[in-house]
Amino acid sequence: MNKVKPREANNPTAVDVTDLILHDIQTGVLAPGSWLKQIDLEQRYQCTRPEVRRALDRLAQRRLVEHVPNRGYHVYEPDGRQASEVSEIRILLEAGVADKIAANASEPDVEALRDLASRFDALILEGTPIELYEANLAFHHRLLSLCGNTELVNLVTEIRQRTSSAPVSQWKTRARIEQSSREHHQMIDAVAAGDGATLKEAIARHIRQD
Amino acid sequence: MNKVKPREANNPTAVDVTDLILHDIQTGVLAPGSWLKQIDLEQRYQCTRPEVRRALDRLAQRRLVEHVPNRGYHVYEPDGRQASEVSEIRILLEAGVADKIAANASEPDVEALRDLASRFDALILEGTPIELYEANLAFHHRLLSLCGNTELVNLVTEIRQRTSSAPVSQWKTRARIEQSSREHHQMIDAVAAGDGATLKEAIARHIRQD
DNA sequence: TTATCATAAATTGGCGCCAATTTTGGATAT
DNA sequence: ATATCCAAAATTGGCGCCAATTTATGATAA
Known part of the structure; x- marks a missing residue:
């Protein structure tokens, strides 16, 4: 041989x-x-x-x-109509599995989410826009993974790429970024409390203003 | 040369x-x-x-x-878990826009849907499984288009292809096909009545047993 | 000076060849 | 008879050349 x-x-x-x-x-x-x-x-x-x-x-x-x-x-140049349509899709999918996420989340899961959210917070001051963007992605990916539907996770990841052509310039103001940070923690709190309904609302709001 | x-x-x-x-x-x-x-x-x-x-x-x-x-x-060989996960996605998306569909549908839209449903019915007896499959697709595509979100329509069309590898053999029994037919008409009635909630239920049931 | 057109340069995209790898088939030894 | 191994055939996949089309350049005429 x-x-x-x-x-x-x-x-x-x-x-x-x-x-x-x-x-x-x-x-x-x-x-x-x-x-x-x-x-x-x-x-x-x-x-x-x-x-x-x-x-x-x-x-x-x-x-x-x-x-x-x-x-x-x-x-591709970002298209306004297309962007809002994709947002609607994301809301249907990500908010749609909110109760599953709240139900499945274990204690270590919540801890992991807090870490990722903290990392995002830290990068607001010290990181590049790209690092911030990727930290945000990592947080949302981890959160969504808790729903247990891997096909859905992959699909959201895919359609997300489809519109955020120039994601760096997407978060214009500092105020908006800090608002995002607050919402992350709100979502985590809802997950920790097992409150699917509140989580659903938080996710929908978060996606709408992204 | x-x-x-x-x-x-x-x-x-x-x-x-x-x-x-x-x-x-x-x-x-x-x-x-x-x-x-x-x-x-x-x-x-x-x-x-x-x-x-x-x-x-x-x-x-x-x-x-x-x-x-x-x-x-x-x-690809159809995978059980994957198939059910895609079903869940389709329910979230297609049922999620049920109220939009019911709200947007005009009289001619309803007529067009009745025609497509009838064509499906006719093919139960006289058509090949492939024709039946395509008639079913045409009906659902037309119905979903009423939601006004073209990105969503494209996405559903795409993920639908992803699992129905052998769609012909999917509808095993005659009884199931006729059940599908009945549900089509139930959906149309809900659309005609502008009843989003009923339509949502009908769509979810229909996808679950596909 | 500006518009028009022809020529040259650059870019895209189709097509086939050949090396690398895998599979098949058969011969040999146990 | 069965397993192992080697050689031949088949298949995949990388790479580069060249034709077709488009874009840039410059010359000529109004």
């Missing part, structure tokens, strides 16, 4: 190029509306042409970029 | 190969679990290798097929 495979040092590409581009879109490095030239991406991410093309096709499927035949791909 | 470009009669491919494969998966022609060899698809749909690969990658993104590196792609 001595299949001597040289196994060269050639596997630093554990992550897909798609994720790299996705990340740069979400952090605003690749601005909404800008054209994504294949040559640029090829050099920027040190990958081959087919890889770039596959990534762009995947992102187009997820509607994070738009494809114009013979013209190329450009980052 | 004379590259003779015959320009054969080769342009009936206005539709993407992805949709063709998708259709064949949904109608059960390509059975769940079966391996999709690239050569076979290439010949079956009269297209090139790269086209097949792109289509398979897209379907893998939508999780209609699964990709095993160096082994190929095979049709």
